[in-house]
Structure formats: structure tokens, C-alpha cells
Amino acid sequence: MQQYYGGIIRRQQHLIRCLGADHQSNSINTLRLVNNSNTRMQSAMSGGGPTLEADALSILRSISPTLDSSKHKGQAGKIAVLGGCREYTGAPYFSAISALKIGADLSHVICTKDAAPVIKSYSPELIVHPLLEESYSVREEDRKSVSTLILAEVDKWMERFDCLVIGPGLGRDPFLLDCVSDIMKHARQRNVPMVIDGDGLFLVTNRLDLVSGYPLAVLTPNVNEYKRLVQKVLNCEVNDQDGPQQLLSLASSIGGVTILRKGLSDYISDGKEVRSVSIFGSPRRCGGQGDILSGSVAVFLAWARKLVDKEGPTMSPTMLGCIAGSALMRKAASLAFEDKKRSTLTTDIIECLGRSLEDICPVR
Numbered sequence: 529m530q531q532y533y534g535g536i537i538r539r540q541q542h543l544i545r546c547l548g549a550d551h552q553s554n555s556i557n558t559l560r561l562v563n564n565s566n567t568r569m570q571s572a573m574s575g576g577g578p579t580l581e582a583d584a585l586s587i588l589r590s591i592s593p594t595l596d597s598s599k600h601k602g603q604a605g606k607i608a609v610l611g612g613c614r615e616y617t618g619a620p621y622f623s624a625i626s627a628l629k630i631g632a633d634l635s636h637v638i639c640t641k642d643a644a645p646v647i648k649s650y651s652p653e654l655i656v657h658p659l660l661e662e663s664y665s666v667r668e669e670d671r672k673s674v675s676t677l678i679l680a681e682v683d684k685w686m687e688r689f690d691c692l693v694i695g696p697g698l699g700r701d702p703f704l705l706d707c708v709s710d711i712m713k714h715a716r717q718r719n720v721p722m723v724i725d726g727d728g729l730f731l732v733t734n735r736l737d738l739v740s741g742y743p744l745a746v747l748t749p750n751v752n753e754y755k756r757l758v759q760k761v762l763n764c765e766v767n768d769q770d771g772p773q774q775l776l777s778l779a780s781s782i783g784g785v786t787i788l789r790k791g792l793s794d795y796i797s798d799g800k801e802v803r804s805v806s807i808f809g810s811p812r813r814c815g816g817q818g819d820i821l822s823g824s825v826a827v828f829l830a831w832a833r834k835l836v837d838k839e840g841p842t843m844s845p846t847m848l849g850c851i852a853g854s855a856l857m858r859k860a861a862s863l864a865f866e867d868k869k870r871s872t873l874t875t876d877i878i879e880c881l882g883r884s885l886e887d888i889c890p891v892r
């Protein structure tokens with residue numbers, strides 16, 4: 529079956545070349561054809577059942593709040609990104625600024641003391657908290673008191689956050705990851721949703737108890753991160769022949785967390801259902817696109833939670849948030865690529881977030 533559909537994809541690509549299509553300007557279309565074939569393939573492989581492809585644009589429209597002058601600052605969402613260390617300052621910035629560009633009212637970054645001035649200098653829009661510490665800056669005997677202090681400082685803000693993004697550019701320092709584990713336990717006690725990405729996934733893969741059974745946890749693994757999760761949780765290798773089923777098992781084995789598996793098509797499951805998002809996209813794979821996605825999912829998840837509270841459950845808010853976040857990120861990437869082609873960078877994609885949202889869901 530896979531071979532058969534592989535053949536169809538190759539024939540489509542050959543047809544495009546024979547029609548004399550310009551390679552560069554048609555790479556997005558080619559990608560769409562491949563994506564469509566891929567979706568059909570998944571559908572056929574699941575016994576010809578209904579397509580897994582979500583109606584992402586309708587979902588995105590339905591959860592985006594109207595702009596209304598009676599609303600006050602904060603009602604459209606307050607997001608906090610836990611990430612940013614000596615090595616990585618770009619990733620938390622990309623995630624936090626994306627949340628603002630999509631429509632959150634306030635975006636915080638909680639990072640290490642030495643990453644903070646750098647992140648502040650990228651943007652005056654972000655609220656940057658220089659709270660976290662790495663092992664090298666804390667003496668062994670001070671670690672307990674320092675971690676208690678960090679937790680107390682983050683706790684002051686915790687209830688105000690509509691969603692936490694944990695991991696973009698966090699690094700893997702053991703002392704820092706211990707502090708973040710404590711913060712996650714407190715967030716969970718207060719029912720604050722968490723989107724876990726990058727080094728947050730490194731932490732969670734080794735400490736599954738931090739998210740297991742928490743329905744407001746979203747994991748957004750890339751290829752490497754997904755492989756490590758599958759090996760750890762399912763004790764086997766990634767099986768692309770039966771990708772959706774394996775994703776479903778993985779999400780259900782971690783107690784119903786939602787997993788967004790990033791790739792040519794994004795696949796999303798909360799252990800009960802699987803959906804895919806294949807629309808739009810770009811063939812450019814510059815670093816930082818996953819960070820945009822984590823900030824987007826955080827905003828849409830916060831919005832979906834409000835909608836689900838009001839209108840009763842349809843799909844889980846975490847599924848809705850992932851589907852909308854994925855569609856918007858892929859649309860922005862495709863717009864940026866149309867303009868910048870090979871030189872497309874993450875900052876170009878961020879600049880396209882507003883126009884993408886407006887194209888899909890115009891301000892009334």
C-alpha cells in the first residue's frame with residue numbers, strides 16, 4: 529500500500545516537471561500534492577475510513593475571540609515561556625513573541641539570569657523574569673534555598689498565567705531542570721495548561737510522572753524528540769507504517785496527554801482520537817519554527833479552554849489548540865517562503881503570523 533502511494537507521489541512530481549513548472553515557485557504546490565496524497569494514504573491504510581485531516585481553518589475561526597472594546601487587558605491571554613539559558617536566547621523569544629503577534633495580551637519569559645538582558649534587548653514587548661539559575665552559578669550548599677526562592681517567585685505569578693510553554697532554549701542543566709520540575713508540579717496543582725517542547729521534552733521523557741494523567745499537558749515533539757518518547761514509553765522503535773495508531777497508543781500510555789507530532793504533516797492525538805494537519809507548509813527547515821508553534825499552541829489552547837468552558841465539550845481544548853496552532857504556523861511559513869524562498873528565516877515567518885491569521889479569520 530505504502531509503495532503504491534509512494535508511486536502516486538512520484539508520478540505527480542514527474543507530471544509537474546513534465547508540465548514545465550518552475551521548480552521553485554511550485555515547491556509549495558508540490559508539497560500540497562504530497563500532503564494530500566499522504567493524507568489519502570493514511571486514510572486508505574486505516575481501512576478506507578474517514579480522513580484524519582482536521583477542518584483546521586474552521587476550528588481556528590471558531591476559537592479565535594472577537595476583538596471587542598469592552599474587553600480589558602489580559603482577557604485575550606497571558607502566556608509564560610519557561611526557557612532561555614546561556615546558550616539559547618532565540619528560542620524563548622520566538623515562542624513568546626509569537627504568542628503576542630497572534631493576539632495574547634501579555635507574554636512573559638522566565639529564564640536564567642544571564643539570558644534575561646539578551647532576551648529583553650530583542651523586544652520591549654516581553655516581560656522578562658531573570659529567575660532561573662544553572663549549576664555553575666550556585667554553590668552546592670545553597671541549592672536548596674535558591675530553588676525554594678525560585679519556586680516562590682514563580683508562584684507569585686502562576687495563577688495569572690493562562691498557559692505555560694516549558695522548554696524552548698531551556699538547556700539541560702540538572703539543577704535548573706530540578707527547579708523546573710517543581711514549577712511544573714505547582715502548575716499542575718493549579719490546573720494551568722502546559723505546552724512542553726525542546727528541552728522540556730528531554731526533562732519529561734525522563735520524568736513522565738510530571739505530565740502523566742494530566743489532560744492539560746501538550747507535548748510537541750520533533751523527529752528526535754518523538755523517537756526518544758516512543759523508545760522510552762512504548763519500548764519500541766517509531767513505526768511509520770502505522771504512525772497514527774502508534775501516536776494514539778503513546779498519548780494514551782502517558783495517561784491522555786495531547787501529543788503533536790511535527791513533520792511533513794502534523795499528527796495530533798489525546799489518546800482518544802487522532803487528527804492531522806497537512807495544509808500549507810514550507811520546504812524550508814530553518815531552526816526556530818517549532819518555537820513559533822509552541823507559542824501559537826499556547827494561545828489557541830488558552831482561547832479554546834474559554835470556548836469549551838462556555839459551550840460544552842466538542843473536542844478537547846488541547847486538541848483544538850494544537851490543530852489551530854499547527855495550521856497558523858504552517859500558513860505563516862508558506863507565506864514567508866513565497867516571499868523569501870531559500871533565505872526564509874524564523875523572524876520572517878513571525879512577521880507573517882498576523883497576515884495569516886487575518887487571511888483565515890478576518891477582524892470583523
Ligand SMILES: NC(=O)C1=CN([C@@H]2O[C@H](COP(=O)(O)OP(=O)(O)OC[C@H]3O[C@@H](n4cnc5c(N)ncnc54)[C@H](OP(=O)(O)O)[C@@H]3O)[C@@H](O)[C@H]2O)[C@@H](O)CC1
Nearest residue numbers: 616617618619695696697698699700726727752815816819
Ligand atoms: N535560535 C535558538 O535559540 C534555537 C534554539 N533551539 C533550542 O535548542 C534546544 C535543542 O533543540 P533541538 O531541536 O536542537 O533538539 P534535538 O533535535 O533533539 O537535538 C539535536 C541534537 O543536539 C543534541 N542536543 C540538543 N540539546 C542538547 C543539550 N542541551 N545538551 C546536549 N546535547 C544536546 C541532541 O542530542 P541527543 O539528545 O539526541 O543525544 C541531538 O543530537 C532546545 O532548547 C530548543 O528549544 C531550537 O528551538 C532552535 C532555535
Ligand SMILES: Nc1ncnc2c1ncn2[C@@H]1O[C@H](COP(=O)(O)OP(=O)(O)OP(=O)(O)O)[C@@H](O)[C@H]1O
Nearest residue numbers: 750790791792794809810815816817818819821857
Ligand atoms: N517536512 C515538513 N514539511 C512541512 N512542514 C514541516 C515539516 N517538518 C516540520 N514542519 C512544520 O514545521 C514546524 C516545526 O517543526 P520542526 O520539526 O521543524 O520543529 P523543531 O525541530 O522542534 O523546530 P525548532 O528548530 O524550533 O526546535 C511544525 O509546525 C511542522 O508543521
Ligand SMILES: [Mg+2]
Nearest residue numbers: 726750818819
Ligand atoms: Mg524544537
